[in-house]
Ligand SMILES: Nc1ncnc2c1ncn2[C@@H]1O[C@H](COP(=O)(O)OP(=O)(O)OP(=O)(O)O)[C@@H](O)[C@H]1O
């Protein structure tokens with residue numbers, strides 16, 4: 552599903568290059584739920600953005616569904632991202648003047664899906680994430696946890712191969728955090744969706760099947776756990 556090979560990344564600041572990720576190698580199989588763990592500044596968001604094709608690595612390869620995304624030109628990559636990759640942001644990133652349903656439909660507007668099918672799929676996903684009754688409200692009329700549910704539904708509408716989430720519960724209280732993680736685990740177990748979730752919460756990581764741990768841009772742990780996700 553996802554392969555990261557000899558991946559290194561540096562940020563350029565004028566003539567100076569700051570190395571942030573060092574020779575990372577790992578694979579994520581279809582249907583896995585992975586926690587990407589590490590302290591602040593360890594490179595989690597950088598790695599996630601690289602894997603989601605939001606920027607290009609300095610070195611190495613990122614294969615999604617067998618295709619090296621770092622080699623794609625801008626148009627091809629944009630098209631590939633729209634059809635294969637979902638992304639969930641810590642701050643939801645919803646469009647305030649669109650209704651909840653319209654926000655969820657948005658990724659399909661760029662595809663050739665008809666408006667009726669768009670609407671049906673959005674409503675079905677909103678029901679699946681537990682806010683079927685909020686479809687015609689605006690994001691500002693929802694709680695943080697509900698807004699994150701909208702953003703989760705939006706990330707799934709194109710039926711992506713893999714969904715990346717950068718601290719999806721970072722703005723939520725502990726109870727709501729648990730509910731959102733429960734939802735992601737349910738989507739993983741019952742709909743087979745592959746997730747890579749950035750977190751610095753050990754609680755979240757304890758509930759995934761697999762932990763990737765970054766320290767100062769090095770992968771210091773890659774472990775599978777039995778009996779997680781409960
Ligand atoms: N656009 C950028 N330009 C220069 N340096 C950057 C850039 N983005 C990130 N960095 C640096 O790369 C390192 C890793 O940052 P990153 O955002 O990936 O960390 P993180 O693990 O996601 O941290 P946090 O938990 O605080 O979100 C940091 O030292 C940061 O300063």
Ligand SMILES: [Mg+2]
Nearest residue numbers: 595596597717
């Ligand atoms: Mg980050």
